[in-house]
Amino acid sequence: MKRFFGFVKKEFFHIIRDPRTLVILFGIPIVEIMLFGYVITNELKDIPVAVLDKSGDEVTVEIQNKIYSSGFFLRGGNLYSEKEIEKAFRKGHIKQVIVFEADFSEKLEKEGTAHIELITDASDANTASMIVSYTNAIIQDYMSYRNRQLQMPLQINVETRMQYNPELKGSYMFVPGTMALILMLISAMMTSISIAREKELGTMEILLVSPLNPLQIVLGKVAPYFGLSIINAITIVTLGNLVFGVPINGSIVLLMTLVMLFILMALSLGLLISTVAKSQQQAMFLSMFVLMLPTILLSGFIFPIENMPWLLQVLANIMPPKYFIIILKNIMLKGTGFEYVWKETLILIGMTVVFIGLSVKKFKIRLE
Amino acid sequence: MNTREVIIDVENLVKKFGSFVANDHLTFQVYKGEIFGFLGANGAGKTTAIRILCGLSTPTAGKIWVAGFDAFHQTEQIKRNIGYMSQRFSLYDDLTVAENIAFYGGIYGMSRKEIKEKTEVLLNKLEFSSQKNKLISDLPLGWKQKLAFSVAIFHNPKIVFLDEPTGGVDPITRRSFWDLIYEAAENGITVFVTTHYMDEAEYCNRVSIMVDGKIAALDTPEGLKNAWNANNMDEVFLKITRKL
Known part of the structure; x- marks a missing residue:
């Protein structure tokens, strides 16, 4: 045990003394979460909005003026029929179309209620929901101003429709996604690189000749990164919660347990890579192409898996991050318990076992 | 013979x-x-x-x-x-002289006290005490090599x-x-x-x-x-x- 701790201590020296490692370990997670967080929840400014005004009366013009003078929105032109809506979106820069029903002010006065429909491009889900809530607020503001002068309160029904991504998938997605990405990066990439470094420097031979057994060597290499990954996971969840209000609705204990499982999976994947890679550079490239890119592109983090061609869907299904992201979304956002994520958990456990098995086998072959 | x-x-x-x-x-x-x-x-x-x-x-x-x-x-x-030393010197560049010695002593199961005492003796013998806290990467090749050998026999194999x-x-x-x-x-x-x-x-x-x-x-x-x-x-x- 004392030998083992000596080994772990040595690993910490390596980590602390290498500025590059430190940046990857602690800089990237924070930068990444801030980046994803702020890029997605950026404040609204000059969003082009088009109008389909079927009544064109005093009230609708007044509402339009209020919306356009708010500073959040730009005039994106007037549309004259429902058919033009789709076209306007397709052209690209219009983010929202506001549809006033026919005879708007007449209905408002006679029946006390009128309809506005907000159709929003939700391919960028976070921005879409912000656009809707800003527009809504302006309309409500206008109504309360008008209602002050009347005894009978009038009502404008605002109906919203999200185009392209009706369930607003993707909101808050950045925290689970970033977490998967970063844990993958640190656990798998850093371990594989640090083992490859020992091989490259020839120190691995010395370790193997020493009374340390291979299991102790591997655990000693992996333990520090396990610890650091957990710290990073906590940082990401805390930052996401405090800065961006991403909720943790489910059990924190369950969350952390499954986070540790994922870290274990990533570490065993890193081990497997290190048994194949002969140099640090190889380990880095392998980690990049085998782990990082698929995590970003195929995990459902940025691109929805349902929209991929079937071949990529098949690939996405063998990528561990996909299941981790499902688990995180369920526990953090939906607040569900273990009964909803046991399948994904089993898949991750299975993957971990396979990776460890393969690495042990490869490690033995290398020793021969 | x-x-x-x-x-x-x-x-x-x-x-x-x-x-x-x-x-x-x-x-x-x-x-x-x-x-x-x-x-x-x-x-x-x-x-x-x-x-x-x-x-x-x-x-x-x-x-x-x-x-x-x-x-x-x-x-x-x-x-x-046994002890072992290869062509590639087997010392960690980003650890100091003393840390390298302590690490190898440690994996051979030597006690902290024993390591400390023997380190003093070794560094004095090599006239190397002033370099104790220097990183290996800052040492000339010949010194690295002597040190690597001394480390390989540090646990008295x-x-x-x-x-x-x-x-x-x-x-x-x-x-x-x-x-x-x-x-x-x-x-x-x-x-x-x-x-x-x-x-x-x-x-x-x-x-x-x-x-x-x-x-x-x-x-x-x-x-x-x-x-x-x-x-x-x-x-x-x-x-x-x-x-x-």
Whole structure:
């Protein structure tokens, strides 16, 4: 045990003394979460909005003026029929179309209620929901101003429709996604690189000749990164919660347990890579192409898996991050318990076992 | 000579990789406190043999005893009783001199107190105390090498294996490195060394020369030179490798 701790201590020296490692370990997670967080929840400014005004009366013009003078929105032109809506979106820069029903002010006065429909491009889900809530607020503001002068309160029904991504998938997605990405990066990439470094420097031979057994060597290499990954996971969840209000609705204990499982999976994947890679550079490239890119592109983090061609869907299904992201979304956002994520958990456990098995086998072959 | 204590006893060592025979019935003995040179061209099977003696690789057949332990079943005990240094010096560049020593002492199970005391003694002996907290990467090559050797025998092993320890160093540094090797041998540590440099072969007590997986010659440098009618080890080596 004392030998083992000596080994772990040595690993910490390596980590602390290498500025590059430190940046990857602690800089990237924070930068990444801030980046994803702020890029997605950026404040609204000059969003082009088009109008389909079927009544064109005093009230609708007044509402339009209020919306356009708010500073959040730009005039994106007037549309004259429902058919033009789709076209306007397709052209690209219009983010929202506001549809006033026919005879708007007449209905408002006679029946006390009128309809506005907000159709929003939700391919960028976070921005879409912000656009809707800003527009809504302006309309409500206008109504309360008008209602002050009347005894009978009038009502404008605002109906919203999200185009392209009706369930607003993707909101808050950045925290689970970033977490998967970063844990993958640190656990798998850093371990594989640090083992490859020992091989490259020839120190691995010395370790193997020493009374340390291979299991102790591997655990000693992996333990520090396990610890650091957990710290990073906590940082990401805390930052996401405090800065961006991403909720943790489910059990924190369950969350952390499954986070540790994922870290274990990533570490065993890193081990497997290190048994194949002969140099640090190889380990880095392998980690990049085998782990990082698929995590970003195929995990459902940025691109929805349902929209991929079937071949990529098949690939996405063998990528561990996909299941981790499902688990995180369920526990953090939906607040569900273990009964909803046991399948994904089993898949991750299975993957971990396979990776460890393969690495042990490869490690033995290398020793021969 | 034969009355001395045998520390490595190898009888008909065979190691095959598939149909390729890397070590073909090697038989030799190494005595306690001896400096044993293990020579051979690249690919002659030196590395394979060393790996087996160090307990890293299992032999295919033969009887092999290292420091009194069986190389088939007692590799753990063998590892505890040997030291090892390779061409690549095996020190961590980003650790200090003292940290490297402490790390290696630690993995050989030495106590913290023992490590501390022996570190003082070692650094004083090497006149190196002022560099104690310097990173290895800041040291000149010759110093790294001396330190790597000192680290390899820090836990006082019975045998130390040196795999081309002086690669890439100038002759003067090599000479002073050999002073350390002699000192270790005088203290009873058996030195098993492979080298490319024939001037170093002259420093050994006995030398074996491997060709194509077999031991082609084994004697003192003097004996070899007489037998092959050569002026120096270089000639001996050339004659043996060409003849076979």
